[in-house]
Amino acid sequence: MTSPIVAVVGGGQLARMMAPAATELGLTLRVLVESPEAAAALPAHQTVVGLPSDAAAIERLLAEPRPIALTWEHEHIPDSVFDAAAAAGVPARPGADALVYAQDKIAMRERMEELGLPNPDWARADDAATVAAFLESHGGEAVLKTARGGYDGKGVRVISDASQAADWLTGRSAGGPDLLVEQKVPFTRELAILVARRPSGDVAVWSVVESIQREGVCSEVIAPAPDLDAALERQAREIGVRVATELGVVGVLAVEMFESRGALVINELAMRPHNSGHWTMDGSATNQFEQHLRAVADLPLGETAAHSDWTVMANVLGGARQDLPSALADLVDPGAKIHLYGKEVRPGRKVGHVNVSGDARQQVYDRAVAAAAIVREGVQQ
Numbered sequence: 001m002t003s004p005i006v007a008v009v010g011g012g013q014l015a016r017m018m019a020p021a022a023t024e025l026g027l028t029l030r031v032l033v034e035s036p037e038a039a040a041a042l043p044a045h046q047t048v049v050g051l052p053s054d055a056a057a058i059e060r061l062l063a064e065p066r067p068i069a070l071t072w073e074h075e076h077i078p079d080s081v082f083d084a085a086a087a088a089g090v091p092a093r094p095g096a097d098a099l100v101y102a103q104d105k106i107a108m109r110e111r112m113e114e115l116g117l118p119n120p121d122w123a124r125a126d127d128a129a130t131v132a133a134f135l136e137s138h139g140g141e142a143v144l145k146t147a148r149g150g151y152d153g154k155g156v157r158v159i160s161d162a163s164q165a166a167d168w169l170t171g172r173s174a175g176g177p178d179l180l181v182e183q184k185v186p187f188t189r190e191l192a193i194l195v196a197r198r199p200s201g202d203v204a205v206w207s208v209v210e211s212i213q214r215e216g217v218c219s220e221v222i223a224p225a226p227d228l229d230a231a232l233e234r235q236a237r238e239i240g241v242r243v244a245t246e247l248g249v250v251g252v253l254a255v256e257m258f259e260s261r262g263a264l265v266i267n268e269l270a271m272r273p274h275n276s277g278h279w280t281m282d283g284s285a286t287n288q289f290e291q292h293l294r295a296v297a298d299l300p301l302g303e304t305a306a307h308s309d310w311t312v313m314a315n316v317l318g319g320a321r322q323d324l325p326s327a328l329a330d331l332v333d334p335g336a337k338i339h340l341y342g343k344e345v346r347p348g349r350k351v352g353h354v355n356v357s358g359d360a361r362q363q364v365y366d367r368a369v370a371a372a373a374i375v376r377e378g379v380q381q
Contacts (some may be wrong), residue, residue, distance in 0.1 A: 002065050003028045006297055007090070009052050009061070009081065010073035011038030013341035013350070014273050014289075017281070018073075019043035021290035027297060032061050039342045040073075052081055062088040069093050069296040071251055072272055075102045076149070093199070093250035093296040094271045101247055102271045106147045106180050115246055117239060118265050120258075125179035128169060132162040134181045144168065147178040156216065158184060185265050187258035191225055192276035193240035195253045196291040196301055203244060204291060204301040206284060208236045211256065211276050217348070220369065221313040223279045223306065226361060228259075235264055243269065252277065252292040275315070275350075280304075282337045282355040283311030308357035310364045314372035316352035318345040324352060327375040336371035 003026050008015045011033030019040065022029040031044040034051060041047050050057020058081055062070065070085045070092045082096040101108045112119050125131050125144060135142050144165050146155035155177075159165055165179070172179055190211045196204045207224035225233075236257060244253045254274035256267040277288035286294075286302025294301055321327065324340050331338070333356070340352040352375060356368040 004297065005030050005046075005065060005067040006293055007061050007067035007070045008032065008040075008044075008073055009070070009077060011035075011040040011044075011047075012073055013039045013343065014073035015040035016043055016341060017273070017339070018289045018293060019045070021287065021293055025290065025293055025297070025299070027293060030061060030067060032057060042342060052076065053078055055080065055084070058084045062090050066090055069298075071292070071296045072099070074272065075099060075270070077103075091199075095248065095250070098247045098249045099271055102269045104147050105145055105268070106178055108269055109180065111247070112243075112266055115242065117242065118263065120185050120265050121183040123181055125165060125169070125181040128162045128165065131159070131165045131169075131181055135160065135162065138183050141184050143182045143184050145180050145182065146176075147180055149177055154216075185258045185260050185267075187260040187265070189225075189259050190267070191228070191236060191257045191259055191264070192221075192274070193236045193255050193257070194274065194277045194280075194288060195240040195244045195249075195255070196251065196288075196295045197244040197249050197253065198295050198301060199250050199298050201245065202301055203241055204286075204304050205237050205240060206277065206280060206288075206304045207306060208233050209276055209279065217315070217317065217350075218275045219315055220365070221276050221279050222361070222365065223283055223311045223313075229262070232259065232262075232264060239264065239266065251295045252288050278339070278353050279311045279313040279355055281339060283307055283357050309359040310361045311355060311357040312365045312368040314354045314356075314368040315350055316340075316354065316372050316375045318347050318349040318351050319376035321345070321376060321378045324375060327378070330374050330378060331371060332374075333367050333371050336367060338371070338375060340375075 005028045007030045009032045015031050016039045028045045030046040031040045032048050033041045048060045070090050085092045141160050144157045144159050193208050194206045209221050209223040210225040212220040240255050252273050254270040258265045273288045280287040285305050337355045343351050354371040356364050358364040
Protein backbone atom coordinates (compact mmCIF):
# COMPACT_ATOMS: atom_id res chain seq x y z
CA MET A 1 0.00 0.00 0.00
CA THR A 2 1.40 3.39 -1.03
CA SER A 3 1.31 6.07 1.63
CA PRO A 4 -0.23 9.42 0.69
CA ILE A 5 2.13 11.42 -1.52
CA VAL A 6 2.90 15.11 -1.15
CA ALA A 7 4.73 16.54 -4.15
CA VAL A 8 7.17 19.43 -3.69
CA VAL A 9 8.60 21.73 -6.35
CA GLY A 10 12.18 22.70 -5.47
CA GLY A 11 15.11 20.61 -4.32
CA GLY A 12 16.82 22.91 -1.81
CA GLN A 13 17.21 22.81 1.94
CA LEU A 14 13.57 23.54 2.71
CA ALA A 15 12.41 20.44 0.83
CA ARG A 16 15.29 18.51 2.43
CA MET A 17 14.01 19.40 5.90
CA MET A 18 10.47 18.31 5.01
CA ALA A 19 11.66 14.72 4.48
CA PRO A 20 12.04 13.62 8.14
CA ALA A 21 8.68 15.18 8.97
CA ALA A 22 7.03 13.38 6.05
CA THR A 23 8.46 10.07 7.26
CA GLU A 24 7.13 10.63 10.77
CA LEU A 25 3.68 11.55 9.43
CA GLY A 26 3.53 8.49 7.19
CA LEU A 27 3.64 10.56 4.02
CA THR A 28 5.72 9.96 0.90
CA LEU A 29 7.66 13.03 -0.20
CA ARG A 30 8.06 13.26 -3.97
CA VAL A 31 10.37 16.16 -4.86
CA LEU A 32 11.19 17.90 -8.13
CA VAL A 33 14.95 18.40 -7.83
CA GLU A 34 17.15 20.44 -10.15
CA SER A 35 19.78 17.70 -10.23
CA PRO A 36 20.60 14.38 -8.52
CA GLU A 37 23.03 16.34 -6.32
CA ALA A 38 20.40 18.80 -5.04
CA ALA A 39 20.09 19.19 -1.27
CA ALA A 40 16.74 17.37 -1.13
CA ALA A 41 17.66 14.56 -3.53
CA LEU A 42 19.12 12.15 -0.96
CA PRO A 43 16.53 12.36 1.86
CA ALA A 44 13.44 12.58 -0.38
CA HIS A 45 11.45 9.37 -0.74
CA GLN A 46 10.96 9.88 -4.47
CA THR A 47 12.62 12.33 -6.85
CA VAL A 48 11.94 13.71 -10.29
CA VAL A 49 14.82 15.56 -11.94
CA GLY A 50 13.84 18.71 -13.78
CA LEU A 51 12.93 22.36 -13.53
CA PRO A 52 9.51 23.90 -12.86
CA SER A 53 9.49 25.09 -16.49
CA ASP A 54 9.93 21.50 -17.75
CA ALA A 55 6.44 20.25 -18.65
CA ALA A 56 7.55 16.63 -18.89
CA ALA A 57 9.13 16.76 -15.43
CA ILE A 58 5.98 18.27 -13.94
CA GLU A 59 3.95 15.53 -15.61
CA ARG A 60 6.16 12.92 -13.91
CA LEU A 61 5.85 14.75 -10.59
CA LEU A 62 2.05 14.55 -10.82
CA ALA A 63 1.88 11.03 -12.29
CA GLU A 64 0.11 8.02 -10.75
CA PRO A 65 -0.12 7.33 -7.96
CA ARG A 66 -1.34 10.92 -7.78
CA PRO A 67 -0.14 13.18 -4.97
CA ILE A 68 -2.77 14.37 -2.51
CA ALA A 69 -1.24 17.86 -2.73
CA LEU A 70 1.39 19.87 -4.57
CA THR A 71 3.40 22.44 -2.65
CA TRP A 72 6.54 24.56 -3.01
CA GLU A 73 9.83 25.33 -1.32
CA HIS A 74 10.22 28.60 -3.27
CA GLU A 75 7.93 31.11 -4.96
CA HIS A 76 9.34 30.94 -8.50
CA ILE A 77 6.52 28.82 -9.88
CA PRO A 78 5.32 29.37 -13.47
CA ASP A 79 1.59 29.42 -14.23
CA SER A 80 1.99 26.24 -16.29
CA VAL A 81 2.62 24.24 -13.09
CA PHE A 82 -0.72 25.33 -11.62
CA ASP A 83 -2.43 24.46 -14.91
CA ALA A 84 -0.87 20.99 -14.91
CA ALA A 85 -1.90 20.39 -11.29
CA ALA A 86 -5.48 21.42 -12.04
CA ALA A 87 -5.59 19.12 -15.09
CA ALA A 88 -4.31 16.24 -12.96
CA GLY A 89 -6.79 16.96 -10.16
CA VAL A 90 -4.02 17.66 -7.63
CA PRO A 91 -4.66 20.62 -5.31
CA ALA A 92 -1.88 23.22 -5.36
CA ARG A 93 -1.24 24.52 -1.83
CA PRO A 94 -0.86 27.42 -1.60
CA GLY A 95 -2.71 28.10 -4.84
CA ALA A 96 -1.87 30.59 -7.55
CA ASP A 97 -4.36 33.14 -6.20
CA ALA A 98 -2.46 33.23 -2.89
CA LEU A 99 1.11 32.68 -4.07
CA VAL A 100 1.02 35.70 -6.38
CA TYR A 101 1.28 37.93 -3.30
CA ALA A 102 4.60 36.29 -2.37
CA GLN A 103 5.79 36.32 -5.99
CA ASP A 104 4.97 39.94 -6.84
CA LYS A 105 5.76 42.74 -4.40
CA ILE A 106 3.55 45.23 -6.23
CA ALA A 107 0.57 42.88 -5.99
CA MET A 108 1.41 42.33 -2.32
CA ARG A 109 1.56 46.06 -1.54
CA GLU A 110 -1.74 46.69 -3.31
CA ARG A 111 -3.44 43.84 -1.43
CA MET A 112 -2.09 44.92 1.95
CA GLU A 113 -3.50 48.39 1.28
CA GLU A 114 -6.88 46.91 0.39
CA LEU A 115 -6.86 45.05 3.72
CA GLY A 116 -5.87 48.17 5.65
CA LEU A 117 -2.67 46.57 6.89
CA PRO A 118 0.48 48.61 7.63
CA ASN A 119 2.55 49.26 4.49
CA PRO A 120 5.44 51.67 4.08
CA ASP A 121 4.86 54.47 1.59
CA TRP A 122 5.53 53.09 -1.89
CA ALA A 123 4.99 53.67 -5.59
CA ARG A 124 5.47 51.88 -8.88
CA ALA A 125 8.81 52.89 -10.38
CA ASP A 126 7.86 53.26 -14.03
CA ASP A 127 10.47 55.87 -14.98
CA ALA A 128 13.21 58.11 -13.62
CA ALA A 129 10.77 60.98 -13.03
CA THR A 130 8.64 58.81 -10.72
CA VAL A 131 11.72 57.72 -8.78
CA ALA A 132 13.00 61.31 -8.49
CA ALA A 133 9.62 62.56 -7.25
CA PHE A 134 9.45 59.79 -4.64
CA LEU A 135 12.95 60.57 -3.41
CA GLU A 136 12.15 64.27 -3.13
CA SER A 137 9.06 63.58 -1.04
CA HIS A 138 10.79 61.03 1.23
CA GLY A 139 13.92 62.76 2.46
CA GLY A 140 16.17 61.95 -0.48
CA GLU A 141 16.55 58.24 0.23
CA ALA A 142 14.43 55.22 -0.68
CA VAL A 143 14.53 51.49 -1.35
CA LEU A 144 14.24 50.32 -4.96
CA LYS A 145 13.01 46.73 -5.47
CA THR A 146 12.30 44.38 -8.31
CA ALA A 147 8.69 43.26 -8.05
CA ARG A 148 9.66 39.66 -8.78
CA GLY A 149 12.68 37.45 -8.25
CA GLY A 150 14.47 39.09 -5.34
CA TYR A 151 15.56 37.24 -2.18
CA ASP A 152 18.32 37.40 0.46
CA GLY A 153 19.15 41.00 -0.40
CA LYS A 154 19.04 40.44 -4.18
CA GLY A 155 16.69 42.68 -6.12
CA VAL A 156 16.89 45.37 -3.42
CA ARG A 157 18.88 48.60 -3.63
CA VAL A 158 18.99 51.67 -1.38
CA ILE A 159 19.13 54.78 -3.58
CA SER A 160 19.54 58.52 -3.06
CA ASP A 161 19.36 59.64 -6.70
CA ALA A 162 17.21 58.58 -9.64
CA SER A 163 20.35 57.85 -11.68
CA GLN A 164 20.98 54.87 -9.39
CA ALA A 165 17.84 53.26 -10.80
CA ALA A 166 18.82 53.76 -14.44
CA ASP A 167 20.12 50.25 -15.17
CA TRP A 168 17.10 48.57 -13.62
CA LEU A 169 14.74 50.90 -15.45
CA THR A 170 16.51 50.05 -18.70
CA GLY A 171 16.17 46.37 -17.88
CA ARG A 172 12.48 46.83 -17.18
CA SER A 173 11.92 48.48 -20.56
CA ALA A 174 13.71 45.52 -22.16
CA GLY A 175 11.32 43.02 -20.59
CA GLY A 176 12.78 42.77 -17.09
CA PRO A 177 10.71 42.77 -13.89
CA ASP A 178 8.56 45.70 -12.86
CA LEU A 179 10.02 47.94 -10.16
CA LEU A 180 8.71 49.63 -7.06
CA VAL A 181 10.22 52.23 -4.80
CA GLU A 182 9.54 52.23 -1.08
CA GLN A 183 10.05 54.45 1.91
CA LYS A 184 13.26 53.58 3.76
CA VAL A 185 11.62 52.66 7.04
CA PRO A 186 13.47 53.91 10.15
CA PHE A 187 13.14 50.62 12.00
CA THR A 188 14.38 49.49 15.40
CA ARG A 189 14.50 45.82 14.43
CA GLU A 190 13.00 43.21 12.12
CA LEU A 191 10.31 40.83 13.34
CA ALA A 192 8.54 37.86 11.81
CA ILE A 193 5.40 35.89 12.54
CA LEU A 194 4.77 32.37 11.22
CA VAL A 195 1.25 31.05 10.74
CA ALA A 196 0.09 27.68 9.40
CA ARG A 197 -3.37 27.31 7.84
CA ARG A 198 -5.36 24.29 6.66
CA PRO A 199 -7.85 24.29 3.78
CA SER A 200 -10.61 24.27 6.41
CA GLY A 201 -9.35 27.60 7.74
CA ASP A 202 -7.89 26.26 10.99
CA VAL A 203 -4.73 28.16 11.95
CA ALA A 204 -1.78 27.72 14.29
CA VAL A 205 0.64 30.51 15.23
CA TRP A 206 4.16 30.45 16.64
CA SER A 207 5.83 33.12 18.76
CA VAL A 208 6.82 36.42 17.18
CA VAL A 209 10.58 36.33 16.56
CA GLU A 210 13.34 38.86 16.01
CA SER A 211 15.35 38.40 12.82
CA ILE A 212 18.86 39.85 12.70
CA GLN A 213 20.11 40.62 9.19
CA ARG A 214 23.69 41.12 8.09
CA GLU A 215 24.40 42.34 4.54
CA GLY A 216 20.84 41.58 3.52
CA VAL A 217 20.92 37.96 4.73
CA CYS A 218 19.35 36.54 7.88
CA SER A 219 22.11 35.84 10.40
CA GLU A 220 20.29 34.99 13.64
CA VAL A 221 16.72 34.57 14.85
CA ILE A 222 15.72 35.00 18.49
CA ALA A 223 12.53 33.29 19.67
CA PRO A 224 10.56 34.88 21.15
CA ALA A 225 11.38 38.47 20.15
CA PRO A 226 12.95 40.03 23.27
CA ASP A 227 11.09 42.74 25.18
CA LEU A 228 8.30 42.99 22.60
CA ASP A 229 5.42 45.19 23.72
CA ALA A 230 2.36 43.03 24.40
CA ALA A 231 0.15 45.17 22.15
CA LEU A 232 2.62 44.84 19.25
CA GLU A 233 2.82 41.09 19.81
CA ARG A 234 -0.97 40.82 19.58
CA GLN A 235 -0.98 43.00 16.47
CA ALA A 236 1.72 40.88 14.80
CA ARG A 237 -0.28 37.71 15.47
CA GLU A 238 -3.45 39.37 14.17
CA ILE A 239 -1.64 40.50 11.01
CA GLY A 240 -0.33 36.99 10.37
CA VAL A 241 -3.72 35.33 10.82
CA ARG A 242 -5.50 38.01 8.79
CA VAL A 243 -3.08 37.74 5.87
CA ALA A 244 -3.29 33.93 5.87
CA THR A 245 -7.09 34.01 6.01
CA GLU A 246 -7.79 36.83 3.57
CA LEU A 247 -5.31 35.54 0.98
CA GLY A 248 -6.44 31.94 1.36
CA VAL A 249 -2.97 30.63 2.17
CA VAL A 250 -2.68 26.88 2.78
CA GLY A 251 0.57 25.83 4.42
CA VAL A 252 3.07 27.95 6.34
CA LEU A 253 3.06 31.72 5.89
CA ALA A 254 5.84 34.03 7.11
CA VAL A 255 5.11 37.74 7.46
CA GLU A 256 8.29 39.78 7.86
CA MET A 257 7.82 43.15 9.55
CA PHE A 258 9.72 46.18 10.78
CA GLU A 259 9.24 47.53 14.29
CA SER A 260 9.34 51.27 13.66
CA ARG A 261 8.61 54.02 16.19
CA GLY A 262 6.37 51.81 18.28
CA ALA A 263 4.44 50.44 15.30
CA LEU A 264 4.64 47.55 12.82
CA VAL A 265 5.21 47.84 9.07
CA ILE A 266 4.92 44.85 6.74
CA ASN A 267 8.07 44.13 4.75
CA GLU A 268 7.59 40.88 2.81
CA LEU A 269 5.56 37.65 2.68
CA ALA A 270 6.71 34.05 2.14
CA MET A 271 4.28 31.16 1.64
CA ARG A 272 6.42 28.17 2.61
CA PRO A 273 8.69 27.21 5.51
CA HIS A 274 10.97 30.15 6.15
CA ASN A 275 14.41 30.92 7.59
CA SER A 276 12.76 32.77 10.49
CA GLY A 277 11.08 29.49 11.48
CA HIS A 278 14.12 27.19 11.56
CA TRP A 279 14.26 27.63 15.34
CA THR A 280 11.09 25.52 15.57
CA MET A 281 13.03 22.37 14.62
CA ASP A 282 14.40 22.17 18.16
CA GLY A 283 12.47 24.86 20.02
CA SER A 284 8.80 24.09 19.37
CA ALA A 285 6.42 21.18 19.94
CA THR A 286 5.74 21.11 16.19
CA ASN A 287 8.35 22.36 13.75
CA GLN A 288 7.44 24.40 10.69
CA PHE A 289 8.24 21.60 8.22
CA GLU A 290 5.93 19.10 9.90
CA GLN A 291 3.27 21.80 10.24
CA HIS A 292 3.52 22.74 6.56
CA LEU A 293 2.96 19.12 5.55
CA ARG A 294 0.10 18.75 8.02
CA ALA A 295 -1.52 21.84 6.54
CA VAL A 296 -1.15 20.99 2.85
CA ALA A 297 -2.23 17.37 3.50
CA ASP A 298 -5.23 18.72 5.44
CA LEU A 299 -4.23 16.98 8.67
CA PRO A 300 -4.83 18.40 12.17
CA LEU A 301 -2.29 21.10 13.02
CA GLY A 302 0.22 20.51 15.80
CA GLU A 303 0.87 22.43 18.99
CA THR A 304 3.25 25.39 18.62
CA ALA A 305 4.30 25.88 22.26
CA ALA A 306 8.01 26.50 22.84
CA HIS A 307 10.10 23.91 24.70
CA SER A 308 12.32 26.53 26.39
CA ASP A 309 12.25 30.17 27.39
CA TRP A 310 14.59 31.03 24.52
CA THR A 311 15.76 29.47 21.30
CA VAL A 312 18.29 31.13 18.99
CA MET A 313 18.92 30.04 15.42
CA ALA A 314 22.24 31.03 13.84
CA ASN A 315 22.70 30.53 10.11
CA VAL A 316 25.87 28.88 8.86
CA LEU A 317 27.05 30.74 5.77
CA GLY A 318 29.83 29.28 3.66
CA GLY A 319 33.30 29.97 5.08
CA ALA A 320 36.67 28.30 5.44
CA ARG A 321 35.49 24.83 6.43
CA GLN A 322 34.64 22.58 3.48
CA ASP A 323 34.00 19.34 5.37
CA LEU A 324 31.04 20.55 7.43
CA PRO A 325 30.25 17.23 9.17
CA SER A 326 33.72 17.35 10.73
CA ALA A 327 32.44 20.25 12.85
CA LEU A 328 30.76 17.75 15.16
CA ALA A 329 34.18 16.69 16.44
CA ASP A 330 35.12 20.31 17.23
CA LEU A 331 31.86 21.44 18.79
CA VAL A 332 32.25 21.78 22.55
CA ASP A 333 28.58 22.64 23.23
CA PRO A 334 26.54 19.41 23.40
CA GLY A 335 23.33 21.45 23.49
CA ALA A 336 23.91 22.97 20.06
CA LYS A 337 21.82 21.25 17.39
CA ILE A 338 23.39 21.34 13.92
CA HIS A 339 21.33 21.09 10.74
CA LEU A 340 23.39 20.78 7.54
CA TYR A 341 21.90 21.14 4.07
CA GLY A 342 24.17 18.87 2.04
CA LYS A 343 25.19 21.76 -0.21
CA GLU A 344 28.53 22.63 -1.72
CA VAL A 345 30.24 25.30 0.37
CA ARG A 346 30.60 28.69 -1.28
CA PRO A 347 31.34 32.02 0.44
CA GLY A 348 28.16 33.49 1.89
CA ARG A 349 25.93 30.57 0.83
CA LYS A 350 23.48 29.19 3.39
CA VAL A 351 24.80 25.71 4.08
CA GLY A 352 23.24 24.99 7.47
CA HIS A 353 22.06 26.41 10.76
CA VAL A 354 22.49 25.84 14.48
CA ASN A 355 19.80 25.96 17.17
CA VAL A 356 20.44 26.45 20.87
CA SER A 357 17.75 26.61 23.58
CA GLY A 358 17.84 27.59 27.24
CA ASP A 359 16.57 29.93 29.93
CA ALA A 360 19.14 32.76 29.71
CA ARG A 361 18.77 34.78 26.51
CA GLN A 362 22.25 36.24 26.13
CA GLN A 363 23.93 32.96 26.99
CA VAL A 364 21.77 31.12 24.46
CA TYR A 365 22.53 33.72 21.80
CA ASP A 366 26.28 33.59 22.46
CA ARG A 367 26.30 29.79 22.34
CA ALA A 368 24.43 29.71 19.03
CA VAL A 369 26.73 32.27 17.40
CA ALA A 370 29.84 30.48 18.69
CA ALA A 371 28.61 27.09 17.46
CA ALA A 372 27.81 28.49 14.00
CA ALA A 373 31.31 29.98 13.83
CA ILE A 374 32.87 26.61 14.63
CA VAL A 375 30.82 24.91 11.93
CA ARG A 376 31.68 27.66 9.45
CA GLU A 377 35.34 28.33 10.20
CA GLY A 378 36.57 25.70 12.61
CA VAL A 379 37.25 28.35 15.26
CA GLN A 380 35.28 29.96 18.04
CA GLN A 381 34.43 33.68 17.67
